Amino acid sequence: MKLFKGHKSELRRGRMRRLDYINEAAFSRVWSVRFSRRQALALGAVAIAAVAALVYMIMAFTPLRRLLPGALPGDMRGRYIEATLRLDSLSRAVRATDAYMANVQAIMEGSVDPDSAKAAQRPLTELTDTLMSASDAERAFVQAFESSQRYNLSVLAPIAAEAMAFYSPAPGAESTPASDGKSVSLQGARSQGVDAVYRGSVVSATADSRGLWTIVIQHPNEFISVYSGLAECFTARGAAAATGSRIGLAPADGAPVTFELWHKGNALNPADYVAF
Numbered sequence: 330m331k332l333f334k335g336h337k338s339e340l341r342r343g344r345m346r347r348l349d350y351i352n353e354a355a356f357s358r359v360w361s362v363r364f365s366r367r368q369a370l371a372l373g374a375v376a377i378a379a380v381a382a383l384v385y386m387i388m389a390f391t392p393l394r395r396l397l398p399g400a401l402p403g404d405m406r407g408r409y410i411e412a413t414l415r416l417d418s419l420s421r422a423v424r425a426t427d428a429y430m431a432n433v434q435a436i437m438e439g440s441v442d443p444d445s446a447k448a449a450q451r452p453l454t455e456l457t458d459t460l461m462s463a464s465d466a467e468r469a470f471v472q473a474f475e476s477s478q479r480y481n482l483s484v485l486a487p488i489a490a491e492a493m494a495f496y497s498p499a500p501g502a503e504s505t506p507a508s509d510g511k512s513v514s515l516q517g518a519r520s521q522g523v524d525a526v527y528r529g530s531v532v533s534a535t536a537d538s539r540g541l542w543t544i545v546i547q548h549p550n551e552f553i554s555v556y557s558g559l560a561e562c563f564t565a566r567g568a569a570a571a572t573g574s575r576i577g578l579a580p581a582d583g584a585p586v587t588f589e590l591w592h593k594g595n596a597l598n599p600a601d602y603v604a605f
Contacts, residue, residue, distance in 0.1 A: 407572030410494040495526045495603040496573045503505040504605035514585040521579035525570040555589040
């Protein structure tokens with residue numbers, strides 16, 4: 330393919346360009362196109378627009394849109410975080426199992442005295458403070474605290490919440506803990522959106538005499554979240570709620586929404602489990 334200019338007189342008069350496709354074997358012209366500089370620029374702009382439209386259609390209406398930052402739905406993001414935390418826990422368990430099997434193999438081969446195995450045991454959660462050892466008063470306090478909390482069901486909540494990533498019920502809102510530490514008041518913009526902190530099932534969605542809604546959601550591991558003072562309710566009893574899904578709106582006058590978190594009938598401090 331070669332590009333030839335027309336006659337000088339034609340170039341001076343029309344400033345046209347001609348694109349010829351020539352068969353060099355027979356030295357004959359197969360086809361020819363003449364165009365001006367303005368036509369070439371317009372054709373290039375049309376080609377760029379067509380490519381941009383094609384890329385937009387692919388990214389907007391195909392599964393490739395999930396590769397864009399922020400395109401993952403709230404529930405999928407929560408599942409990814411939960412899977413990452415579970416993977417970290419499994420990695421620690423695998424390392425502990427490998428160490429245990431290595432000790433058993435060493436005992437079977439006779440390279441380790443079996444009587445020394447018990448003395449060599451060390452809890453995986455033990456932390457060594459190389460700066461200062463605990464005093465007698467500190468050890469007495471720890472022992473008294475563990476004894477008082479041994480049968481308290483509230484200490485089981487952090488264990489049950491392991492590998493659960495709670496979503497903020499009102500992103501961007503100002504959170505104020507209650508004096509008793511059993512609820513949080515969320516003050517946001519007018520008609521602030523309220524979202525589910527974790528996936529679960531709606532067990533109650535009722536309105537009081539003022540028309541304000543209270544939504545109760547049952548989550549895995551016997552957690553329950555309560556959202557009170559909503560002006561609008563977008564769900565119903567028995568509906569499934571995804572992590573981060575919109576379940577209602579705060580009042581238009583900017584009145585706060587109360588959030589509570591419960592575990593096995595015990596009221597928890599939401600600030601210990603949810604990043605507001």
